[in-house]
Amino acid sequence: MTVALLSDVHANLVALESVLRALPPVDAIWVMGDTVGYGPDPVDTLALLRERGARIVAGNHDRAVATGLGLELFNPVARAAAECHRSWLSAEQRDLLGALPLTLEPADGYLICHGSPRDPLWEYVFDARTAVESMAATAAPRCCVGHTHVPARFVTGDGRAMINPGSVGQPRDGDPRAAYALLDTASGLVTFERVAYDIALTQRRIRDRGLPAFLAERLAAGR
Numbered sequence: 288m289t290v291a292l293l294s295d296v297h298a299n300l301v302a303l304e305s306v307l308r309a310l311p312p313v314d315a316i317w318v319m320g321d322t323v324g325y326g327p328d329p330v331d332t333l334a335l336l337r338e339r340g341a342r343i344v345a346g347n348h349d350r351a352v353a354t355g356l357g358l359e360l361f362n363p364v365a366r367a368a369a370e371c372h373r374s375w376l377s378a379e380q381r382d383l384l385g386a387l388p389l390t391l392e393p394a395d396g397y398l399i400c401h402g403s404p405r406d407p408l409w410e411y412v413f414d415a416r417t418a419v420e421s422m423a424a425t426a427a428p429r430c431c432v433g434h435t436h437v438p439a440r441f442v443t444g445d446g447r448a449m450i451n452p453g454s455v456g457q458p459r460d461g462d463p464r465a466a467y468a469l470l471d472t473a474s475g476l477v478t479f480e481r482v483a484y485d486i487a488l489t490q491r492r493i494r495d496r497g498l499p500a501f502l503a504e505r506l507a508a509g510r
């Protein structure tokens with residue numbers, strides 16, 4: 288089947304809508320966490336992904352916004368945004384967010400999580416060595432992750448693979464366009480995609496809602 292891999296949407300509804308418009312017909316949408324945090328539209332972003340039937344795991348920002356736990360681990364800007372989001376969500380929406388699983392196995396041989404199979408909420412996988420080590424925590428031959436906001440594909444010596452589609456809502460690889468990937472689960476073929484979106488609109492919404500200005504500025508640089 289064909290799957291759209293989305294991660295780290297970070298409440299950037301404008302970017303998410305642009306990605307969804309750009310998608311070819313897909314059989315499923317898998318979301319590797321951090322649906323909220325940083326951006327201006329946490330409620331509508333979560334609602335849209337649920338409406339589209341996405342399979343969604345929890346990221347560190349999702350857990351912090353849902354429960355208030357782990358906020359002390361964030362930098363001041365991330366923490367300020369998470370506290371805003373926590374106050375904007377209803378109790379019911381926070382419960383929904385808090386109930387997202389750490390890992391899912393949405394199709395044969397595929398495990399999805401936010402950070403890594405070894406530490407689903409917090410581990411950053413930036414290199415092949417960390418990918419190999421962290422995949423020892425699962426028997427799944429293929430993993431889809433997020434968290435770094437940098438698209439990547441690591442193949443281990445035994446033919447296992449870890450795929451990171453990059454970030455829809457706050458890319459950090461120097462390309463400000465929204466990032467996602469398309470996966471053919473049968474062949475394992477991955478194509479990394481980018482789509483331009485109205486960055487100025489998201490920036491305006493961030494400022495209008497009283498979030499830290501830095502969160503708007505960084506979107507233009509993709510850092």
Ligand SMILES: [Fe+2]
Nearest residue numbers: 295321346434
């Ligand atoms: Fe993130």
